[in-house]
Amino acid sequence: MSDKIKYASVRPTRSMNLLSHREMESLMDSHPEVHRLFRECALAVLNAGSEDDDPELLLNSFKDFSIELSPQSRGVKLEVRNAPASAFVDGVMIRGIQDQLFDVLRDIVFTHNKLSEHGNFDLSNAEGISDAVFRILRNAGVVKPERIPNLVICWGGHSIDRLEYDYSKKVGYQMGLRGLDVGTGCGIGAMKGPMKGAAVGHAKQQMHNGRYVGITEPGIIASESPNPIVNELVILPDIEKRLEAFVRMAHCIIVFPGGAGTAEEVMYLLGILMHPDNRDIEVPLIFAAPEEKPEYFADLDHFIRFTLGDDAAKYYEIITGQPEQVARLSKQGVERVKRQRRRSHESYVYNWQLVIPESMQQPFIPSHENMAALALNKDVPAHELVANMRSAFSGIVAGNVKPFGIEQIREHGPYQLKGDAEIMQAMDALLRGFVSAGRMKLKGEYTPCYELSH
Incomplete structure (x- = not known):
């Protein structure tokens, strides 16, 4: 055939x-x-x-x-x-x-x-960018006024093993039993697992309108093709608008193990949550991993505390195993968000009040010049450092799987990242862990697209 x-x-x-x-x-x-x-x-x-x-x-x-x-x-x-x-x-x-x-x-x-x-988009300022993201989502029909808070965004890697995939599916199943909808990056691995589990949970509860929202962007869709469970697909113009769509639509966020792309998403969200203007806004955040494999979040937690300080760890909770507990806490988080949105008269479907620094909204082009110019130093203010680390991980993802990044590496060799010795050593240890666990690529031997120096 x-x-x-x-x-x-x-x-x-x-x-x-x-x-x-x-x-x-x-x-x-x-x-x-x-x-x-x-x-x-x-x-x-x-x-x-x-x-x-x-x-x-x-x-x-x-x-x-x-x-x-x-x-x-x-x-x-x-x-x-x-x-x-x-x-x-x-x-x-x-x-x-x-x-x-x-x-x-x-x-x-x-x-x-x-x-x-x-010319109907004004992408020259933060308000215009947020408005553009909203209008793209509205045009796609994924934000509608009659919907109550119910959407759990799930992040995680496409290159994970069977144990981690099955765990994400079990968490999704427990979420489906509780009537929660799921949004992911729409690919395979930890993006497919929660949707597949939720679909079974929804079926058992005889829910016929379950939402499986896939949010992607042109640079990554070819390497992370939408999984067949996605029933609401939307393609944002670039990674920054994709990330903004995630956090403004989310009523709770669960992060499963992944690689550099998952670290990028975490750094992006922490950069927002650490902004002083967002201190009173609820964004429940859970890191969830199978009991047998806690090392991804143990390593990421250590990296976050070392580079951003222990205060950065107060924004998330780490749970190993216990799929029911992850789903239960997600449901409780969604209810908290609903109450807060009602008190503040905020939209249920799009969090307009969340402040996202314009520097995190503007597209980061992973050229060799831009990667080398990132200030990865502890004397940089924390909100700038976390934004720069997000860009560094974004460039590594591009070099791994995106056509533009792959072409850049082919023409000019590995990206050069420079910073304080302690930060570079911490980043090197984190990335080496990703490589040894096979979290950078699905198949074949991985050749790093980056070099670190101080």
């Missing part, structure tokens, strides 16, 4: 199922770079369930893949050629993947044409 489907045409069933003729014309007039991005993200969606995190391997395996828009009076249609056969059953595209395909069209092409090119 062929590993490709030669031709298929699909219509939208949810996203973009009713467009005017002018809107369809704007889709057809998309810039070639936007179409290239759409093609790559669409291929990633059609490759759902892949156990590989090499975007170049995917693109090279499907060089003859094409996807074209066909506007008609009945609405837009997508014509797909030489797509992965795994996205089809008996020649018919899987419904969930079909929906995700039009989510990609909405976020990559429609949002770009309707909002970005027409």
Whole structure:
């Protein structure tokens, strides 16, 4: 049986199922770079369930893949050629993947044409960026006014072992039994596990409207293809807006073991929680790991305390094992958030009051120059240091799995990170632990994309 489907045409069933003729014309007039991005993200969606995190391997395996828009009076249609056969059953595209395909069209092409090119986004200041993130989420239908606080954001790595995956699934199951919805980075590993567990929990409670929200960005979707359980997919323009979407939508956050990307997410959130303007805002944060493998959070906790001080550890709770307790505390955290939002007249679906420094909102481009310029020193104010460490981990993720970062490493060699000797030694110990545990890449021997010096 062929590993490709030669031709298929699909219509939208949810996203973009009713467009005017002018809107369809704007889709057809998309810039070639936007179409290239759409093609790559669409291929990633059609490759759902892949156990590989090499975007170049995917693109090279499907060089003859094409996807074209066909506007008609009945609405837009997508014509797909030489797509992965795994996205089809008996020649018919899987419904969930079909929906995700039009989510990609909405976020990559429609949002770009309707909002970005027409100058309706003001990305020059913090308020404008937060407004842009909200409008993208609203356009995707993932923020709606009638929803009560119920969304638990789960972070964690795509490159984890079976024990950690099964643990994340057990936690998700306990959350599903308690009626909690799940949002993740939409990939495999610790992003798929909680969703899969929650789906079973929801089914046992006869809940038919469970939400499995996948939040991603173009630079990473090809290496972390959306898992098939995601029923609400949204693609933000870059990692910073993706992270902002996570924290503003979250009613509780659970972090499972991961690698550099998970460390980046933790540093981003700590940088926000440590901001003095956010001291009275509830953002429940739980680090959860299987009882048999506590080392990821033991190492991360040590790194946080050493670089940012013991006060930084008051923002999270570490739990090993006890899936029921993790879910129970998540439910309690969601209830606290609900009460606080009601008292402060804050939106249930988007935390506008949370202050995110503009320096953490502006995109960090992981060039060699920008990575080398990061100030990783203890004489830097804590809120700046944590933001710089977030950028350092972000660059390492880019060098590991993102096309731009991989190309940078190929052309210029490893990124150079410099800072205080003590911080560099602590970071080296943390990263070495990630490498030895196989947390940097899914397959093959890992070659570090960075060098540390002081």
